Amino acid sequence: MDKTQMFNNGPFDxxxxxxxxxxxDPNRTQMATPGQKSISMECTAGNRYAVAxxxxxxxxxxxxRASGAMGGARMPLxxxxxxxxxxxxxxxxxxxxKRACGYVVDLLEPNDILSVVTFEERVDVLMPxxxxxxxxxxxxxxxxxxxxxxxxxxxxxxxxxSQIASIPGGGYVNRALLFTDGDPTAGIKDFSSIxxxxxxxxxxxxxxxxxxxxxxxxxxxxxxxxxRAGGNYYYISRPELIPEVFRKxxxxxxxxxxxxxxxxxxLSRWVxxxxxxxxxxxxxxxxxxxTLPDVERGSAExxxxxxxxxxRPSGTYRVSKVELTYEDSSTGRTxxxxxxxxxxxxxxxxxxxxxxxxxxxxxxxxxxxxxxLERTVMGMRTQQISPAAAVGELQKTKAMLVSQGKxxxxxxxxxxxxxxxxxxxxxxxxxxxxxxxxxxx
Amino acid sequence: xxxxxTQMADFGRTQMVSxxxxxxxxxxxxxxxxxxxxxxxxxxxxxDCGFLLSSQPVEVAPVVSSVVGKLVDTSGRxxxxxxxxxxxxxxxxxxxxxxxxxxxxxxxLTVTGSSFLLEDTGSxxxxxxxxxxxxxxxxxxxxxxxxxxxxSVMMRLDGAxxxxxxxxxxxEDDAALESVVAEILIATDPDxxxxxxPAQALSEPVEPVEIHxxxxxxxxxxxxxxTEYIINPGENxxxxxxxxxxxxxxxxxxxxxxxxxxxxxxxxxTDLGSxxxxxxxxxKLEPNAPRELSDGDEVMFAQVSLRFVI
Numbered sequence: 001m002d003k004t005q006m007f008n009n010g011p012f013d014x015x016x017x018x019x020x021x022x023x024x025d026p027n028r029t030q031m032a033t034p035g036q037k038s039i040s041m042e043c044t045a046g047n048r049y050a051v052a053x054x055x056x057x058x059x060x061x062x063x064x065r066a067s068g069a070m071g072g073a074r075m076p077l078x079x080x081x082x083x084x085x086x087x088x089x090x091x092x093x094x095x096x097x098k099r100a101c102g103y104v105v106d107l108l109e110p111n112d113i114l115s116v117v118t119f120e121e122r123v124d125v126l127m128p129x130x131x132x133x134x135x136x137x138x139x140x141x142x143x144x145x146x147x148x149x150x151x152x153x154x155x156x157x158x159x160x161x162s163q164i165a166s167i168p169g170g171g172y173v174n175r176a177l178l179f180t181d182g183d184p185t186a187g188i189k190d191f192s193s194i195x196x197x198x199x200x201x202x203x204x205x206x207x208x209x210x211x212x213x214x215x216x217x218x219x220x221x222x223x224x225x226x227x228r229a230g231g232n233y234y235y236i237s238r239p240e241l242i243p244e245v246f247r248k249x250x251x252x253x254x255x256x257x258x259x260x261x262x263x264x265x266x267l268s269r270w271v272x273x274x275x276x277x278x279x280x281x282x283x284x285x286x287x288x289x290x291t292l293p294d295v296e297r298g299s300a301e302x303x304x305x306x307x308x309x310x311x312r313p314s315g316t317y318r319v320s321k322v323e324l325t326y327e328d329s330s331t332g333r334t335x336x337x338x339x340x341x342x343x344x345x346x347x348x349x350x351x352x353x354x355x356x357x358x359x360x361x362x363x364x365x366x367x368x369x370x371x372x373l374e375r376t377v378m379g380m381r382t383q384q385i386s387p388a389a390a391v392g393e394l395q396k397t398k399a400m401l402v403s404q405g406k407x408x409x410x411x412x413x414x415x416x417x418x419x420x421x422x423x424x425x426x427x428x429x430x431x432x433x434x435x436x437x438x439x440x441x
Numbered sequence: 442x443x444x445x446x447t448q449m450a451d452f453g454r455t456q457m458v459s460x461x462x463x464x465x466x467x468x469x470x471x472x473x474x475x476x477x478x479x480x481x482x483x484x485x486x487x488x489d490c491g492f493l494l495s496s497q498p499v500e501v502a503p504v505v506s507s508v509v510g511k512l513v514d515t516s517g518r519x520x521x522x523x524x525x526x527x528x529x530x531x532x533x534x535x536x537x538x539x540x541x542x543x544x545x546x547x548x549x550l551t552v553t554g555s556s557f558l559l560e561d562t563g564s565x566x567x568x569x570x571x572x573x574x575x576x577x578x579x580x581x582x583x584x585x586x587x588x589x590x591x592x593s594v595m596m597r598l599d600g601a602x603x604x605x606x607x608x609x610x611x612x613e614d615d616a617a618l619e620s621v622v623a624e625i626l627i628a629t630d631p632d633x634x635x636x637x638x639p640a641q642a643l644s645e646p647v648e649p650v651e652i653h654x655x656x657x658x659x660x661x662x663x664x665x666x667x668t669e670y671i672i673n674p675g676e677n678x679x680x681x682x683x684x685x686x687x688x689x690x691x692x693x694x695x696x697x698x699x700x701x702x703x704x705x706x707x708x709x710x711t712d713l714g715s716x717x718x719x720x721x722x723x724x725k726l727e728p729n730a731p732r733e734l735s736d737g738d739e740v741m742f743a744q745v746s747l748r749f750v751i
Binding site: 275 | 476485494517520
């Protein structure tokens with residue numbers, strides 16, 4: 001099913017919790033349409049009714065959609081290329097990376113800012129953050145990159161982030177492109193320290209996209225970095241694909257319409273968030289905060305939360321007030337969208353069973369498929385399930401996704417099945433599939 | 442279809458003031474008919490319970506709360522406990538803890554009338570009450586105020602101290618009760634501590650536990666900001682990880698940094714080979730070489746300075 005069909009802007013829809021009664025009340029002065037915002041948000045409860053006086057669990061779907069319209073001029077980029085030049089990059093891979101960096105330089109404009117950091121055991125700032133004026137000179141520097149020894153990923157990320165941070169003020173779309181082909185082997189190597197660093201950089205407005213090349217890198221780490229840093233995750237299987245992926249990421253980046261998205265879910269006293277599928281919420285006093293990836297023009301993403309509802313007497317209640325703050329990439333202004341999620345508690349159980357929201361139900365199915373996939377990948381990584389069993393699990397998950405219209409992801413899974421049957425390891429592809437499913441792509 | 446607040450809909454809402462553009466809308470505060478919380482004027486929903494303020498509750502029959510206790514993590518996030526068995530784990534459990542060190546099915550906390558029974562259900566990283574490991578299949582009694590560790594996630598059990606348990610504790614182990622009370626006092630806000638929990642409201646009134654200020658206090662570390670870390674008898678591990686008895690979340694402190702042992706009034710501090718070192722009054726400790734502490738010593742774990750007080 002085409003994604004755009006999921007959003008129903010039509011008149012009253014019985015299936016849906018109606019939160020805003022547009023065109024309803026004749027006594028009320030209708031407000032003029034507010035200034036066009038680059039993204040919109042819709043929050044939907046899994047059911048507009050709940051059984052009164054009884055505790056229950058419910059889901060809340062937050063859908064975010066960016067309009068496909070061209071905004072004004074694009075905001076300039078503040079981009080850092082963080083390039084692995086460990087010994088294993090020797091030969092073709094490094095040559096393709098240089099070519100890819102060259103493409104990036106060609107695509108940038110003079111008001112964009114670029115920095116280039118390389119890492120092996122040591123970290124070098126090949127080019128400090130500055131405007132892309134003399135493209136030829138920049139490319140010459142890039143062409144001088146040579147391979148070293150080990151992989152000090154942590155310090156590479158730290159150095160790249162500080163290059164981005166060295167440009168003061170807003171007005172730029174910040175992004176680091178982290179390219180690596182291996183596990184960290186020097187410096188700080190543990191998963192939690194590295195993703196902790198990345199999360200800290202994200203809180204300062206630095207988004208990181210991770211690009212994993214070849215069969216040796218740690219897909220769990222790179223997907224974890226992208227997840228916490230709000231960027232994208234790519235698996236590049238062959239060296240000749242490197243330039244294409246860089247180009248794709250850069251084009252995506254140039255269409256970012258909203259960045260630094262932060263969802264705050266304010267909860268009424270008797271409500272608790274149990275989980276946000278595939279997300280890492282931080283919990284406050286009667287609230288949960290979720291960081292969401294940057295949004296590109298014409299794209300959609302979502303967050304699905306499971307909430308625990310305490311018993312309520314009959315009546316209409318706000319379960320949650322959802323606030324989304326983000327920075328509009330064309331104006332640089334911070335915008336806020338908010339919406340209430342309302343549920344009516346009733347003694348009439350038939351109302352509850354008749355009003356399950358099919359859209360939310362579909363998203364729950366997708367979240368389940370993603371969890372199944374995660375379990376299969378972990379099972380394969382730890383060799384707890386056989387390739388044959390993995391294929392069986394993947395077939396099931398694929399069927400679930402096909403029935404929910406997730407065609408692209410279903411195709412990825414078929415590719416993974418083919419990989420297993422051909423004796424190859426599919427975890428790197430599947431990690432990307434999980435990541436995209438969890439983003440609501 | 443997200444909208445500005447100004448455009449928020451009137452979901453069957455009675456207009457409080459005639460909708461004339463000439464009249465400034467009055468802001469009249471509203472008392473929620475369900476929970477009696479006063480919300481500022483202009484709010485559509487009760488600020489506390491979310492009730493649609495313009496509607497009338499169909500019935501005001503009290504909702505029987507089934508919450509008999511809570512697990513509270515270090516961030517203050519609360520997980521309700523219901524009567525009977527509460528499963529704890531990372532997937533499809535009553536208490537859902539999304540942490541990599543927590544097993545999918547990790548533990549079970551059974552609440553019956555007057556007691557909390559904790560059982561490990563075969564977790565990978567174990568369940569601990571204080572420093573004691575809960576062996577799978579051997580349930581142990583836990584009490585409100587106890588700190589329970591699932592994998593590396595620490596939670597405090599909150600709830601009424603049921604009368605029967607209080608008596609048993611008093612008879613059995615005065616010292617244990619004191620430490621429980623001390624932990625409650627440290628862990629909770631004084632206002633919160635006097636709050637009546639739902640369980641108390643439902644059960645027989647509980648005799649308040651008396652706290653004498655002149656009771657001897659335990660040895661402790663005091664940080665510059667007033668944070669106190671109690672040193673219990675026996676071994677107290679110090680480190681960045683939450684599983685330490687004294688967990689100090691500073692990035693320069695090693696995950697397992699040092700250990701302080703309290704034995705018959707003698708306190709010894711041992712560095713466990715930490716990256717950034719342990720210092721007593723400015724002297725760096727050699728790793729694994731115990732050093733006796735005296736009252737008032739200045740102890741530094743990496744860059745964190747604490748005063749040792751007996």
